[in-house]
Amino acid sequence: MNVFITGVYTTQFGELWDRSPRALVREAVEGALQDAGCSIEDIDALYVGNMLSGMLGAQENLGAFYAEELGIHVPAFKIEGACASGGLAVHNGVLSILSGQYKRVLVVGVEKMTDHAPSHVASALMGAGSESERLAGLTFPGLYALMATYYMKQHKLTEEMLASVAVKNHYHGSLNDKAHFKKPVTIKQVLHSAPIADPLKLLDCSPISDGAAAVVLSSSSAKTSVEVMASAVATGSLGLHDRQTLTSIPASCEASAKAYKQANCTSSDIDVAEVHDCFSIAEIMALEDMGFYPAGTAGRGIAGGEVTLGSSKNLVVNTSGGLKACGHPVGATGVKQVAEIALQLRGAGGRRQVKDAQVGLTHNVGGSGAVAVVHILKK
């Protein structure tokens, strides 16, 4: 593709009551520019990934808003696609470079969610969902709980295996200073955490977080840059009732298939992946949908420690802690995933570095699977 990631930065994720969205974006952008060794004047265009600025913040026109905040009057765009807003912003940034019109593009994802009552946030998030599910009173934990229930019955997945996703990701999060939760948890703690939507407990669910992440995309490589080998998007039905299956997300299957084709590789080439574990069941389905495990087997593999740091499978999943432990400021998540994989491929993963990672993948989902974005990056 000849698009390179030359700089990345992720802010602290968490309940950042003393930080404004402006401050988060400034920190993420300054960090990414410094990492790329360039200045804000070198940037040709700005893509902002964000979902909730209108509904929660009464602010739109975010492209121009943040261009002004950053002191640059370049073409600027807000890309919205629910929890995949960040990944879709990266995708459009990549396309804009491939178009030849822009040479160096800044992508920033940002979300400020914890300033509002959780019920208000949960209601706003359902703005990503299907009308019928929303009117039926469903929320995202409820939707993923339906998928989990069906999956557990079909594939004999146990609650312990489900819990092992959270245990792994909290362990990884404990190695990431930027993570919302840096505390390891045990299977027992997950199983005994508050029930949210049966069979999902509190510790099966990603949190509501604040945060921002930024990446610098460039048409030319630099010393520490990684290459974008694939950037692929697919959409599926908004509602579960319109799907042939509840144990798989068709958009993830299609986006990953397109990405492997673009990168001319298979799932076996991937050394490290950030996947969309908004709920523990989501990581299990993601690993199967993208070909890392045959259907019905990822839960057992995760529980067996196969994709934990230092694993046996030559694949490590969600080194950042994933949405579960690193946190899930929705517009920032897809950008953070790309930033994390870039760090891993550069060998800059610190305590959570995957040994000799050469090829990495990111997987970002919007809604309960209405849209999926997959990126493949190479050292």
Place this chain on the structure above:
Amino acid sequence: MNVFITGVYTTQFGELWDRSPRALVREAVEGALQDAGCSIEDIDALYVGNMLSGMLGAQENLGAFYAEELGIHVPAFKIEGACASGGLAVHNGVLSILSGQYKRVLVVGVEKMTDHAPSHVASALMGAGSESERLAGLTFPGLYALMATYYMKQHKLTEEMLASVAVKNHYHGSLNDKAHFKKPVTIKQVLHSAPIADPLKLLDCSPISDGAAAVVLSSSSAKTSVEVMASAVATGSLGLHDRQTLTSIPASCEASAKAYKQANCTSSDIDVAEVHDCFSIAEIMALEDMGFYPAGTAGRGIAGGEVTLGSSKNLVVNTSGGLKACGHPVGATGVKQVAEIALQLRGAGGRRQVKDAQVGLTHNVGGSGAVAVVHILKK
């Protein structure tokens, strides 16, 4: 650039209380596909231009939402940039084709505004504006009234000249069946219409409208297609207080300069233009900012009938009726402008056809000038 517009369609604009956003989008898309002589299965990606679906409709994830509504599971994106959302969606659609990843792209702009109390809509629209102006109680009529006041003083523009913009655009709208207002008005009627924000009267202001428009972009030309010669974006400050001037919109100057360079032409090559006349003063500034008139002279030219259909200047402006008479469903406006110019260049303008139009321009603005998009199209 080698991007072609192969099909266009605009729905009725107006107070469409019996039409849902879904129905408007379906009509626009079906019309554009029929015009392009292709089917929905030929489409590789969908760009949706929209501003207010979150704030007014509690619905986001609009890319996937409308992809599902249209029965296609292709990559889909919502592009938001206030009243320039439609133009920015076209721009990103153009870039996506230039990238080589997509060959045929559907761009649809949509807004449903009249189901809400006008005060609620006015407040939501200020989500495009600067925080300080919003907190000061300013609305968009107020912001443009400030510009008009300053401009009138500086350039000795009379209220009659200002009113002539509305008179011209209502005349053009009277020739457009899709227009929100199809009734010609007189200078006297404009001057005696209700004061909104001095010196702007009701008939100096574009209305709150519902509507949708769609265009099919393609990497290859077809029988009736027109070519995209330029697609350029620029941003400026959100607030008026941060500008060097109140009689010009810097983003319009910059976007048009880039567009002329891309298309290797000048303003004198343009035969027909759709410009962002959200308020009468805005059209006057737009024509000067884009080089059609020297500073301070456009009002006199418009009042003299120079850019009215059948004019002396070899340029006709806002044949659709503009935002003023055709209406301003914000996300749809920028797409409708491109659709109108495509019709003109194909000689399909009907009663409002500009004779022998060869090259056309569209100019779409977000906020009070925070972002501007200019497209140049050629027969």
